[in-house]
Amino acid sequence: MYESNVLGTQRMIAALLPALRAAAREPGEDGRPGHADILAVTSIAGTIGYEGGAGYNAAKFAQHALMRVLRLELAGEPIRVVEVAPGMVKTDFSLVRFKGDRRRADGVYxxxxxxxxxxxxxxxxxxxxxxxAHVNLDEIIVKPVAQAAPYKVIKAPLVPKG
Structure with missing residues (x-):
C-alpha cells in the first residue's frame, strides 16, 4: 500500500515535473499564460482513521501529507496541486480489502x-x-450523502427529519 500510494505518487510527480514546468511556460490555446496540474486521488482515510484500516490509513495519511508539502514547494509556480479524497465508492476496493469475499464486500454498500x-x-x-487556471481546489472531499464519516454510514433510505 505504501509503495503504490506514496512512493508511486512521489515517483510519478518527480518524473513528470520537468514536463509540467515546460508546459506551464507555454501560453495556452487562448493566449493566456500557461499552467499545469498535478492531481492525486487519496482518501478520507488519509485524514480520519478507522478500525481495521491501519496500513491503508498510514499510506493515505502519507500521500495526503505529500500533496500538502508539494503545494507548498510549488507555490509561486503556475502549477495547481489538487487532492481528491473520496469516502466510500462502490468499486472493487472492498472486494480487494476483504480478499475476494464478495458477500462481505457487497455488505459494505x-x-x-x-x-x-x-x-x-x-x-x-x-x-x-x-x-x-487561477482556481485551485487544493483538497476535495467527496462522500455519498449517506456517509458522515468513515465510521458513520446510514444504511437506510435518507429522509428529512421532523
Missing amino acids: DGVDNPLVAADIAEVIVHALELP
Missing part, C-alpha cells in the same frame, strides 16, 4: 442510499481540472 461510483469521482476530477 448494502442499504446505502445512492452510494458513489467511480464515474462520480471521475466527474469531480474533470470539474477540478476544467476550472480556470
